[in-house]
Amino acid sequence: MNFLATVGRVFLSFLAHVGRLSAFTGTALLHMVRPPFYPRLIGRSMVEIGYYSLPVVGLTAVFTGMVLALQSYSGFSRFAAEGAVATVVVLSVTRELAPVLAGLMVAGRIGASMAAEIGTMRVTEQIDALTTLSTNPFKYLVAPRLLAGVVMVPFLVLVADIIGVFGGYIVGVYKLGFNPTTYLSRTWEYLEPLDVISGLTKAAVFGFLISLMGCYNGYYSRGGAQGVGAATTNSVVSAAIMILVFNYVITALYFGK
Amino acid sequence: MSDQPKIQLTDVHKSFGPKVVLDGVDLSVAKGESVVVIGGSGTGKSVMLKSILGILRPEKGSIRVDGQEVIGMRSRDRDALMLKFGMLFQGSALFDSLKVWENVAFGLIQGRGMDRAQARDIAIETLASVGLAASAGDLSPAELSGGMQKRVALARAIATSPEIIFFDEPTTGLDPIMADVINDLIVKCVKDLGATTLSITHDMASARKIADRIAMLYKGKLIWVGPAKDIDHSGNEFVDQFIHGRAEGPIKMELRA
Numbered sequence: 001m002n003f004l005a006t007v008g009r010v011f012l013s014f015l016a017h018v019g020r021l022s023a024f025t026g027t028a029l030l031h032m033v034r035p036p037f038y039p040r041l042i043g044r045s046m047v048e049i050g051y052y053s054l055p056v057v058g059l060t061a062v063f064t065g066m067v068l069a070l071q072s073y074s075g076f077s078r079f080a081a082e083g084a085v086a087t088v089v090v091l092s093v094t095r096e097l098a099p100v101l102a103g104l105m106v107a108g109r110i111g112a113s114m115a116a117e118i119g120t121m122r123v124t125e126q127i128d129a130l131t132t133l134s135t136n137p138f139k140y141l142v143a144p145r146l147l148a149g150v151v152m153v154p155f156l157v158l159v160a161d162i163i164g165v166f167g168g169y170i171v172g173v174y175k176l177g178f179n180p181t182t183y184l185s186r187t188w189e190y191l192e193p194l195d196v197i198s199g200l201t202k203a204a205v206f207g208f209l210i211s212l213m214g215c216y217n218g219y220y221s222r223g224g225a226q227g228v229g230a231a232t233t234n235s236v237v238s239a240a241i242m243i244l245v246f247n248y249v250i251t252a253l254y255f256g257k
Numbered sequence: 258m259s260d261q262p263k264i265q266l267t268d269v270h271k272s273f274g275p276k277v278v279l280d281g282v283d284l285s286v287a288k289g290e291s292v293v294v295i296g297g298s299g300t301g302k303s304v305m306l307k308s309i310l311g312i313l314r315p316e317k318g319s320i321r322v323d324g325q326e327v328i329g330m331r332s333r334d335r336d337a338l339m340l341k342f343g344m345l346f347q348g349s350a351l352f353d354s355l356k357v358w359e360n361v362a363f364g365l366i367q368g369r370g371m372d373r374a375q376a377r378d379i380a381i382e383t384l385a386s387v388g389l390a391a392s393a394g395d396l397s398p399a400e401l402s403g404g405m406q407k408r409v410a411l412a413r414a415i416a417t418s419p420e421i422i423f424f425d426e427p428t429t430g431l432d433p434i435m436a437d438v439i440n441d442l443i444v445k446c447v448k449d450l451g452a453t454t455l456s457i458t459h460d461m462a463s464a465r466k467i468a469d470r471i472a473m474l475y476k477g478k479l480i481w482v483g484p485a486k487d488i489d490h491s492g493n494e495f496v497d498q499f500i501h502g503r504a505e506g507p508i509k510m511e512l513r514a
Contacts, residue, residue, distance in 0.1 A: 117354075125350040128312050133413075133424075134339040135366030136332060 001146035024216050028146055038144055040205055045148035049110050049207075050155050053253060054178045056109060057102045061160035064097050065167025073176050085176070086186035094195045098160035100247055103206035107239040111214040114145055115235035118218025119228035125221070142219070145211045153207030161196065198254040205250060206243050209225040213239040260325055263288045263421060263453040264309060268320035271304055278304045279315065291447060291454045293464040293485070295499060296474035297508070302457035303347070306423050307472070309455075310342065311335050322421070338427030340368060343419035343452075347426040349399035349410040357409050358384070358394030364417040383412040387442055388448075404435040411439065415446050422447065425457035428463045440466040461500050464488075473499065475508065 072088040118141055121127050130137045165187060172178040213235045221231035262285040271279040279300040286292045296302050300331045307313040309320055311327055322338065330338065343364070349359050359366075361383055362376035371379075381391045387408040398406055407427070414422055427443060428436035440463050447454050447467075458464050462469055468485040473496050481493045488500060498506030 071260055113487070117475055121352075126352055128307070128310070129344070129350040131335075132310055132339055132342055132344040133364040133417075134336050135363070136336060140367070202320055216309045 015255070020220070021216060024219070025212060027138055028142045028212070028215070031136065032143045032146055034139075036139065038140060041140065041144040042147055045144050046152050048113075049106065049211075050152035053106055053109055053152075053156055054159065056105050057156045057160050058163050060101050060105050061093070061098060061163040062170075064101060064168040065093055065164035065169075066171045068092055068097070068164075069168040069171040069176065073172075074105050082176075083186070085168045085172055086168065086183045087190045089172075090165050090187045090191050091195060092214070093168070094161050094199045094200075095163035095251075096247075098157050098164055099199045099202040099206060100243065102157050102160045103203065103210065103243045103247075104240055106156065107210045107213075107236055107243060108169055110149070111210045111235045111239045112232045114211065114214025115218040115221070115231045116228055118215055119221035119231040122219060122221050123224055123228060137219075142227070145215055146208060146244065149207035149211030150204050151207070153210070154203040157203035158196075161199065194254070200248070201254075202247060202250050205246055207240045209246065210239045213242065260287075262286060262321075263290075263323060264418075264455065265319075265324075266305075266309070267319040267320040267321075269305070269308060269315045269320060271301070271308055271313060272316040277477055279308070281318070282474070282479055283477060284472060284482070285345065286453055286455055288293070288453055289451055291467055291469045291471070292472060293456045293458060293468035294472045294474050294479075295459060295461070295464050296457075297459060297499070300474050301426060301477055302474055306344075306425055306455065308456060310339075310344065310423070336368075340417070341420045342423065343414035343417060344423040345407075345410050345414045345425060345427055347429055347447070349398075349403075349406040351409055351413070351501070352407055353398050355397075356394065357389075357398060357401070358395050360398065360409060361394070361412045361416050363413065380412070380416060384409070385418045386415075386446070387412045388438075404431055404438070407431060407435075407439055408442065411442055411446065415450060415452075418450055420452060422450075422452050422454045424454065424458070424467075426460075427456065427460055428458065428460045433462075436460065436463060443467050461502075 068089045069085055073082055073085050074084050076084055076088070118127075121141070127137050127141070128138055169180075169183055169187070172183045173180050217231040217235040217238070221227045262283075264286040266282050266284045266341065269279050269282045270277075272280040276326045282305060284292070293407055294302055294305065304313060308315045309322070311330060315328060318328070322341070325338070327335070327338065329500055352363065355363070358377055358380040361380035362373070363373040365379060366373060381394055381476065384391065384394055389405065389408055389412070393401070393405070398409065424443060431439060454467070456467060457465075465485060465488070470482065471485050471488050472479045472482040473493075474480075475495055481491055483491060488496065491497065494507050498508050
């Protein structure tokens with residue numbers, strides 16, 4: 001009996017969470033499209049997400065491109081397909097690695113900071129204070145962050161695409177001895193717009209999920225410093241898992257046929 | 258219409274899970290009156306204020322502000338209703354991402370759409386009325402002492418000249434002299450604005466100073482309501498025990514939650 005009760009309790013609390021998250025998402029979306037808007041706050045979030053994440057995303061991208069070139073060269077040479085290195089690099093980076101790795105890095109950087117900031121505002125009653133000052137917390141805190149996430153993560157991924165390919169080019173040309181012109185023409189030859197577009201679609205979804213998890217976990221945090229700590233952890237873990245799941249879903253939708 | 262109470266609570270019930278916090282509260286506050294609700298920690302004083310503000314939603318009962326039912330109100334109507342309110346939070350709840358003057362001007366800029374220059378002038382004026390120099394306006398809240406933060410929070414609560422002001426434990430955490438300074442400021446501000454106020458506190462010195470009427474909340478019910486001058490001969494043993502701060506008496510501290 002005890003065991004069944006535990007299973008039931010876990011299941012009920014899971015359903016409660018799903019319900020609460022759905023309601024949160026719905027309210028947040030509603031406030032994203034309804035005035036008043038806060039351009040100053042949207043701008044601040046965009047700078048925080050887009051500009052300040054550039055170094056970490058850039059570093060991730062350049063090393064990913066470099067290691068991809070190295071790995072695919074050594075692997076593909078087993079069946080004399082070294083010539084495909086440039087193509088492998090550009091397809092892997094634009095379709096998969098740039099969006100997923102950039103998403104994960106941003107989840108760690110931004111999701112955590114959003115959850116900590118909003119969580120602290122919750123436990124110090126600053127969110128209640130917003131309400132008493134005729135300001136809807138969804139409009140003021142959540143909507144600008146969601147909007148900034150949806151816009152800026154694709155921007156970061158586009159930058160990561162370019163830097164990643166550049167990383168592959170460096171290794172390809174200076175270490176593996178490819179002809180620069182050939183490497184570049186191989187890069188372009190098989191690249192289709194859909195490769196980049198699918199990656200940017202993923203990025204927009206990931207950006208939304210990262211901000212959503214950061215805001216949601218922060219908004220419902222309770223119990224002082226420990227609660228805020230838990231909210232921060234949850235926001236990063238849940239965003240990372242959702243990125244991996246949605247990555248598969250979006251890939252299946254684009255290329256699953 | 259003038260005899261219509263500003264705030265009217267009728268049979269308000271609120272529980273958190275199995276824990277009953279408000280168990281049928283009736284209270285009416287007349288226009289321009291100052292009512293102080295006293296009671297021990299965890300007796301539901303804050304829950305009562307937050308229910309009136311719509312931050313919490315009671316399961317049963319009616320709460321009317323100027324005759325308008327607030328339970329189940331739409332969020333847009335609530336934002337409009339909040340224009341009548343000012344609230345001083347227990348922990349001050351200043352926005353730490355904003356400067357002091359931006360905190361004070363918040364309700365004017367965000368709530369009423371006033372332009373920043375004009376709102377800044379009013380903020381500086383309001384800061385002066387609580388005894389803070391204009392130069393304090395450019396500091397961040399974290400640079401202020403607890404007493405100064407409380408004054409800024411008071412300035413923020415009154416900057417929009419609200420009709421109704423709530424004070425949540427206005428003197429908690431302050432030394433006795435600073436507490437008295439805050440009490441004096443509250444009395445002065447309320448007199449200047451002609452506002453209706455509802456305060457909660459367990460500081461009897463504060464209650465005596467700012468109250469026209471005092472109500473005592475115990476186990477989710479108001480067990481005594483009367484003029485402030487009658488508090489010392491209320492004939493109610495619960496009230497007597499509380500105002501004299503005796504451990505022995507009909508009120509038993511629940512040491513286990």
